[in-house]
Amino acid sequence: MPHSHACDHDHDHRGLQGDALSVGLSAALARCEAAGQRLTPPRRRVLEMLLEAGQPVKAYDLIAAFGDGGAPAKPPTVYRALDFLSKLGLAHRIESLNAYMACGGGGDGHAAAFLICDCCGATREIAPTVASEVERLAAAQGYSLTALMVEAHGLCADCRS
Numbered sequence: 798m799p800h801s802h803a804c805d806h807d808h809d810h811r812g813l814q815g816d817a818l819s820v821g822l823s824a825a826l827a828r829c830e831a832a833g834q835r836l837t838p839p840r841r842r843v844l845e846m847l848l849e850a851g852q853p854v855k856a857y858d859l860i861a862a863f864g865d866g867g868a869p870a871k872p873p874t875v876y877r878a879l880d881f882l883s884k885l886g887l888a889h890r891i892e893s894l895n896a897y898m899a900c901g902g903g904g905d906g907h908a909a910a911f912l913i914c915d916c917c918g919a920t921r922e923i924a925p926t927v928a929s930e931v932e933r934l935a936a937a938q939g940y941s942l943t944a945l946m947v948e949a950h951g952l953c954a955d956c957r958s
């Protein structure tokens with residue numbers, strides 16, 4: 798999987814492989830079934846690529862890698878799959894990177910927060926406690942929130958050392 802942030806720091810942020818990848822895909826299948834949705838082959842393939850990457854991936858890289866060395870996907874196929882995975886909470890769109898990442902866990906419609914390394918691109922999903930505070934402030938203004946994204950930029954532990 799090509800990755801746009803190449804730095805010389807030594808670190809390991811590979812995604813899932815082998816059994817761990819199978820477990821991740823099985824968990825996704827269970828969530829689709831629980832939601833009454835189908836994990837169609839294109840949806841499964843896009844999720845598989847995101848899980849394997851373990852970091853944010855741009856849509857055009859997913860389109861190129863979709864066929865695994867064969868023909869690239871038709872862009873709408875990948876965009877529809879990303880839309881589905883995002884709605885179900887199996888993947889998140891990271892606005893500031895214009896990229897997508899497999900969900901690190903969490904239920905339907907959970908607030909997602911990301912720590913993003915601006916040097917190597919390593920990105921981690923965290924559970925934001927700030928979400929409840931934002932919801933409280935929103936409610937005080939009469940807003941009902943449907944989504945909350947927190948994208949924090951900085952340097953990861955490896956790039957700092």
Ligand SMILES: [Zn+2]
Binds near residue numbers: 886
């Ligand atoms: Zn998530």
Ligand SMILES: [Zn+2]
Binds near residue numbers: 806
């Ligand atoms: Zn880094």
